[in-house]
Each structure stands twice: as structure tokens, then as C-alpha cells.
Amino acid sequence: MNAVVLYMSKYGSTKQYAEWIAEELGADIFRADSFPAENFASYDTVIFGGAVFGGAIMGIAKISENMHILKDKRLIVFTVGITPPNAEKILADLLEKNYTDSMMKHAETFHFQGALEYKNLTLGHKILLKMINSSMRNKLDLHQNHVSRDAVMPLINSLKKE
Numbered sequence: 516m517n518a519v520v521l522y523m524s525k526y527g528s529t530k531q532y533a534e535w536i537a538e539e540l541g542a543d544i545f546r547a548d549s550f551p552a553e554n555f556a557s558y559d560t561v562i563f564g565g566a567v568f569g570g571a572i573m574g575i576a577k578i579s580e581n582m583h584i585l586k587d588k589r590l591i592v593f594t595v596g597i598t599p600p601n602a603e604k605i606l607a608d609l610l611e612k613n614y615t616d617s618m619m620k621h622a623e624t625f626h627f628q629g630a631l632e633y634k635n636l637t638l639g640h641k642i643l644l645k646m647i648n649s650s651m652r653n654k655l656d657l658h659q660n661h662v663s664r665d666a667v668m669p670l671i672n673s674l675k676k677e
């Protein structure tokens with residue numbers, strides 16, 4: 516397998532998951548915005564990981580805009596958000612909103628749970644989350660970390676199976 520792992524991360528959890536995956540597979544790894552699309556030609560397997568903010572998968576355009584190349588490769592996308600991996604409806608809606616038809620057809624998707632640590636957030640994100648929490652009955656926990664190396668194993672096993 517000749518694999519590349521691309522990622523877009525703001526606070527580090529998606530980057531951490533990408534590093535673990537690249538290590539498990541012996542794959543190359545790059546931030547998606549520093550990877551020129553012409554370099555996809557060097558790989559038969561592409562794994563993309565994007566952090567989720569406000570229902571948008573960060574950097575997903577790197578995949579959606581290159582599906583004409585990626586549809587002929589093994590394509591795996593993983594998302595990282597605070598949503599638990601068993602929240603099926605929320606995660607199905609996330610794909611509905613962020614995936615093109617071609618991605619729906621060709622990409623295998625995994626969801627990993629990230630972290631939320633209030634003191635690390637940008638001022639803008641702090642204000643946003645305070646506002647969201649003041650309007651919600653079930654408040655978001657602003658100190659949580661679910662990042663775990665074990666979580667990547669289903670993705671690794673799926674790739675190693677074939």
C-alpha cells in the first residue's frame with residue numbers, strides 16, 4: 516500500500532489522529548493545504564482527516580474538488596468532533612452537508628471523538644461557545660478530551676484487510 520495521510524486541524528486532535536494513522540501504516544503525512552493536488556498521482560490510498568467546526572469539515576474541499584482523481588483510488592475520510600461516534604443521525608447529517616455525491620459513493624468514513632478545552636480556544640471560539648451554552652438547556656462540557664490511539668484501529672484494520 517502506498518498511502519498518504521492529509522489532515523486539517525486547529526487545536527491538534529485531528530493532527531494527533533493523523534500522526535497515529537500515518538505511523539501505523541508507514542504512510543506519508545501532510546497538512547492538506549500544503550499538499551499540491553498533482554501529488555495525488557504518487558499514491559494509491561488517500562486518507563483525509565478534518566476537524567469539525569459548526570457542522571463543517573475543515574479542509575474537505577481538498578477532497579471534494581479532486582474527486583475526478585480520487586474516485587479511482589482507495590479513499591478514506593475521518594472526521595474529528597466532539598460528537599460521540601454513536602450519534603448516528605448527527606454524523607449522517609454531517610456527511611449529507613459536507614460530501615458530494617461522488618464522495619458518498621467512493622469514500623469510506625470514520626468518526627473519531629476530539630477534545631474541547633476552553634482555555635486553549637481562540638477568543639472568537641470562547642465567545643461563540645459561551646453564547647451557545649447560555650442558550651442551551653443541556654450545556655456543552657468545555658473540558659473534555661476523548662482523543663485515544665485505540666480509536667484509529669478500525670480504520671487501520673479496514674485498510675490492512677485488503
Ligand SMILES: Cc1cc2nc3c(=O)[nH]c(=O)nc-3n(C[C@H](O)[C@H](O)[C@H](O)COP(=O)(O)O)c2cc1C
Binds near residue numbers: 523569598628643
Ligand atoms: C467553535 C467550535 C465549534 C465546534 N463545532 C463542532 C461541531 O459542529 N461538531 C462537532 O462534533 N464538534 C464541534 N466542535 C468540537 C471540535 O470539533 C473539537 O474540539 C475537535 O477536537 C477539534 O479538532 P482539532 O483539535 O483538530 O482542531 C467545535 C469546537 C469549537 C471550538
